[in-house]
Amino acid sequence: MADLPELGIGIDVGGTNTDAVVLGAQGRVIAKAKRPTTPDVTEGLRAALDAVLAELGHESAREADGPRLEREADGPPPVQDRITRVMLGTTHATNAILERRNLGRVAVLRLGAPATTSVPPLSGWPGDLRKAVSAGEAVVPGGHYVDGREIRPPDLDTIRRFLDGVAAEAVAVTSVFSPASGEHERLVEELVRAEYGLPVSLSHEIGSLGLLERENATVLNAALYGVAAHVTGALVAALAERGLRARPYLAQNDGTLMTLEHAARLPVSTIGSGPANSLRGAAYLSGVTDAIVVDVGGTSTDLGVLAGGFPRESAAAVEIGGVLTNFRMPDILAIALGGGTVVREHGIGPDSVGYRIAREGLVFGGSTPTITDAAVAAGRTPSDGKDWLARLGDMSEGMADMLESAVAVADEMVIDAVDRMALGKSGRPLVAVGGGAFLLPERIPGADRVIRPEHAEVANAVGAAIALASGRVDTILPAGDSRSEAIERAKEEAAARAVAAGADPSRVEIVDLLEVPLSYLSEPAVRVHVKAAGPLAR
Amino acid sequence: MKSPGTPAPPPAWKSDGRVPEDQDTPARCRICIRPVFMGSIVPVAPEAAQRIYRRPHLPDWRIEVACGWLCRQMSIDVSDIPALARGCAVLGTGGGGDVRTGSLAAARAIREYGEVPLVRLADLEEDALIVPLSGIGAPTVSHEMIHSEDEPKRIAEEIERIFGRPPSAVMSSEIGGSNGVAPVAWAAQLGLPLLDADGMGRAFPEVQMVSMYVAGLPADLVVMTDVAGNVVTIRPIDGLWSERLARAVCVAAGSSALMADYVLTAAVARGAVIEGTVTRALEIGRATEGAADPLRALQDRLGAARLIIGKLTDVERRTTGGFVRGTATIEGTGDDRGRILTLELQNENLVAVENGRLLAMVPDLITVVDTETAAAIQTEGLRYGQRVTVLAWPCDPLWRTPKGLETAGPRAFGYELDYVPVEELTAHG
Numbered sequence: 020m021a022d023l024p025e026l027g028i029g030i031d032v033g034g035t036n037t038d039a040v041v042l043g044a045q046g047r048v049i050a051k052a053k054r055p056t057t058p059d060v061t062e063g064l065r066a067a068l069d070a071v072l073a074e075l076g077h078e079s080a081r082e083a084d085g086p087r088l089e090r091e092a093d094g095p096p097p098v099q100d101r102i103t104r105v106m107l108g109t110t111h112a113t114n115a116i117l118e119r120r121n122l123g124r125v126a127v128l129r130l131g132a133p134a135t136t137s138v139p140p141l142s143g144w145p146g147d148l149r150k151a152v153s154a155g156e157a158v159v160p161g162g163h164y165v166d167g168r169e170i171r172p173p174d175l176d177t178i179r180r181f182l183d184g185v186a187a188e189a190v191a192v193t194s195v196f197s198p199a200s201g202e203h204e205r206l207v208e209e210l211v212r213a214e215y216g217l218p219v220s221l222s223h224e225i226g227s228l229g230l231l232e233r234e235n236a237t238v239l240n241a242a243l244y245g246v247a248a249h250v251t252g253a254l255v256a257a258l259a260e261r262g263l264r265a266r267p268y269l270a271q272n273d274g275t276l277m278t279l280e281h282a283a284r285l286p287v288s289t290i291g292s293g294p295a296n297s298l299r300g301a302a303y304l305s306g307v308t309d310a311i312v313v314d315v316g317g318t319s320t321d322l323g324v325l326a327g328g329f330p331r332e333s334a335a336a337v338e339i340g341g342v343l344t345n346f347r348m349p350d351i352l353a354i355a356l357g358g359g360t361v362v363r364e365h366g367i368g369p370d371s372v373g374y375r376i377a378r379e380g381l382v383f384g385g386s387t388p389t390i391t392d393a394a395v396a397a398g399r400t401p402s403d404g405k406d407w408l409a410r411l412g413d414m415s416e417g418m419a420d421m422l423e424s425a426v427a428v429a430d431e432m433v434i435d436a437v438d439r440m441a442l443g444k445s446g447r448p449l450v451a452v453g454g455g456a457f458l459l460p461e462r463i464p465g466a467d468r469v470i471r472p473e474h475a476e477v478a479n480a481v482g483a484a485i486a487l488a489s490g491r492v493d494t495i496l497p498a499g500d501s502r503s504e505a506i507e508r509a510k511e512e513a514a515a516r517a518v519a520a521g522a523d524p525s526r527v528e529i530v531d532l533l534e535v536p537l538s539y540l541s542e543p544a545v546r547v548h549v550k551a552a553g554p555l556a557r
Numbered sequence: 558m559k560s561p562g563t564p565a566p567p568p569a570w571k572s573d574g575r576v577p578e579d580q581d582t583p584a585r586c587r588i589c590i591r592p593v594f595m596g597s598i599v600p601v602a603p604e605a606a607q608r609i610y611r612r613p614h615l616p617d618w619r620i621e622v623a624c625g626w627l628c629r630q631m632s633i634d635v636s637d638i639p640a641l642a643r644g645c646a647v648l649g650t651g652g653g654g655d656v657r658t659g660s661l662a663a664a665r666a667i668r669e670y671g672e673v674p675l676v677r678l679a680d681l682e683e684d685a686l687i688v689p690l691s692g693i694g695a696p697t698v699s700h701e702m703i704h705s706e707d708e709p710k711r712i713a714e715e716i717e718r719i720f721g722r723p724p725s726a727v728m729s730s731e732i733g734g735s736n737g738v739a740p741v742a743w744a745a746q747l748g749l750p751l752l753d754a755d756g757m758g759r760a761f762p763e764v765q766m767v768s769m770y771v772a773g774l775p776a777d778l779v780v781m782t783d784v785a786g787n788v789v790t791i792r793p794i795d796g797l798w799s800e801r802l803a804r805a806v807c808v809a810a811g812s813s814a815l816m817a818d819y820v821l822t823a824a825v826a827r828g829a830v831i832e833g834t835v836t837r838a839l840e841i842g843r844a845t846e847g848a849a850d851p852l853r854a855l856q857d858r859l860g861a862a863r864l865i866i867g868k869l870t871d872v873e874r875r876t877t878g879g880f881v882r883g884t885a886t887i888e889g890t891g892d893d894r895g896r897i898l899t900l901e902l903q904n905e906n907l908v909a910v911e912n913g914r915l916l917a918m919v920p921d922l923i924t925v926v927d928t929e930t931a932a933a934i935q936t937e938g939l940r941y942g943q944r945v946t947v948l949a950w951p952c953d954p955l956w957r958t959p960k961g962l963e964t965a966g967p968r969a970f971g972y973e974l975d976y977v978p979v980e981e982l983t984a985h986g
Contacts, residue, residue: 131703132705133784133786135702135703136706137662137742138662138703140664142661166811170785195702196701217676227695228701230701230703323926336939337936438942441942442941444941495697
């Protein structure tokens, strides 16, 4: 086994397709597969995994064509044994929240009284989600001021009385200013573990400043423990059934991975991993680290920005299932334009034939004109060697005109969206990925060139297969003399969190450091955001 | 006359309580003394009125029964909060704080304590005490340190102790931004009506930038309370000291406090507060609701000039003297292609210039809205690439008096400019 390269499998569950790839030693894509996503997610995952393993079997058979007999005599390791890691990016958690299914009952505990009582926990939640998730809510004494003083010491007896009165499967703890002072949350964690044996979500491990949004994310996280256990269970079982002894990882929304143990603690961070994977995959396949990435799907196109090889993060709060949260998500602009977008006399979309394009599109012999047909008519075709233009056949002049103007409208939408994402910065390349990447024009103002990497249609699965883990810290520090020391501590903490997520301690680096001065405070202070990342430990 | 676009009082009555002569009805509500018209009343028996409106924790004045007639009074319900929040954001001219937390607090308080009646100055007795309330503190802190529910009660108790009688109504000090929405929560918690008025008609960053200061009322009393329960009463010698001391207390309290200043009677408030602004915020918020062309609807409702429709191409921010200053550049699109507008920002949008020509300046209102949805964008939310429209419209006439301009004109914000009203600047545009 020592002289044969190790392999990694990346799987990405998308809205329409579940993609899988096998990455080889030099990071080459040596097998890939696309299967429809199934309602239960898990079946599609198994199908994609089987498909990519079958293709890998063929590949390795071809590789070993000549000396095959001889090697068989030596008992070469089966290809399964060369797979050391399987990385999964999945929508299980998102679906559970959107459909209010399989969510755990959470005891919601806020430390902050007498402050914050004018807006109790879960205010503004949709009624059905609140009903599905909340086992009870309480605001108890505790928490800190912005300058680190305690509002009140945590009242442990009140907390016990609250927990004694609720039937919960998990506890979510949010303390005022915990991103700067997390000790009250940790104190409650100890109490709950020791006396109640329940899993606990701590807000300072999940979100940044902004009490209500962080609390919401923390409660969702606690509600997802069961879903996380289900996903990791399904993944581990799928690997075992196929005789794979690979170590499993889950993709998170900053484009890095985490161990199953880590994912079990922070399931909420798997939400939004799809676009992040696609961005990381685009960077990987194209070899560029700063670019605008355009991922063209069947019904929509996602645009994101790569900065230093990582997705640029959104500055705005993110809504999930009707709940506002503030954990970091990739900054994605989605436009209603995809391969299946329907073309009409006076404009395009926003509706799409979606996966039915393979029956309904003109180039597939159907009768619904789509953007794919318009692109083919304009000479933009998938690079698979097929004569797409011939498939379009003869058209009426009216149809030809309609398709021509549809391409112009679609290009205008893309150009406009690229401009919005570019933030005035020019000179970066544009990386086109996704199944519909061929729809994009050769020249796009705002991008200095358009890169169409090989395997672009499975960029998201490739992104999942890239082995990096990360950790982050977001806190408020004094701006005075102690500032540099405090920043060093924040860096160490971020690095420690990256290691906890699975990174190799000797190769963790600080990849992002952001300082924002704050106004109207007694002493000058800065808000600091640090992110550390590194390759997975072996 | 209020600024153009201020809603005219309903035709049924005038704010001075006189019955218009062309209307024929002698009926008046026995309690609020307003003339009562068929179109504006709900006939119910007195017992039914009590059943509907009496709530144990509310004072009796809410039962408005006159000869078997219930005078229908405007009140703010949970369903009004989104519109109010949108309107307050527009009136915030880029500042005034995020309306989200205030909206949640208001909705929760209404559910808990009931609808908040909206009263006019004319509805109140001459010596009724009005408490202008505002939250003060650092924006970053306000997202984390949310107000305690007990804060309004402590302020009201302290005011009753000082004046020897309980307050009759709550007023927003600043209708623009979060301080326009949160008073609904505070009024509900106190079981008091909200006065349809405020002290700015917009948002301003400093404590002395209020109509009561401009009207010459003494800034001799400030009552503050914090989340911990401390109550501080300040007797400053003038408005500038009031700002300085209130700021110091706020910082000591963890950069978050609730404040009452310029506590005044209804008689004194006449001419010293800007009336009708809560209704106006509600109407602004409703104008865009379900509108086919939200931008047009908003512009019409505001009576605003459209300075430019375009794209944000640059936002530059710098921190000087504790304030964040910035410049935003908007390049025209469509009909405005080729034009470039620059906006000078501090907490609010203050000056709009095109090619060296002034288009609007503080205290007139300048708001940046999303071209598609007509939702207001705060100065800190401005980002490159946004498709925006800049609207400007006249401030309340009070701000155009010499004292008003001295307090909140361009020079008060460090711009060496002579104030020219927006309608003159945009008259030939």
